[in-house]
Amino acid sequence: MVILFDGVCNLCNGFVKFVIKHDKQNRFQFASLQSNYGRELMKYHNIESGTLETVLLFNGNKIYKKSDAVIHIIN
Numbered sequence: 001m002v003i004l005f006d007g008v009c010n011l012c013n014g015f016v017k018f019v020i021k022h023d024k025q026n027r028f029q030f031a032s033l034q035s036n037y038g039r040e041l042m043k044y045h046n047i048e049s050g051t052l053e054t055v056l057l058f059n060g061n062k063i064y065k066k067s068d069a070v071i072h073i074i075n
Contacts, residue, residue: 004056007032
């Protein structure tokens with residue numbers, strides 16, 4: 001599973017640090033929305049990247065945004 005996050009958002013960065021600390025099974029990979037990989041992944045899934053200031057979770061063919069992503073990550 002890939003978590004994309006806003007790399008300039010302090011809240012998003014704090015959330016990523018929290019997930020890394022608690023992800024004992026190493027289920028998640030991370031990339032910022034601003035990274036080449038993040039932009040390519042959003043482009044591939046036709047997600048407009050210009051106004052995103054959030055967290056996205058890519059789990060296979062499913063994409064979760066904002067609070068839905070957070071809920072799936074925490075569970």
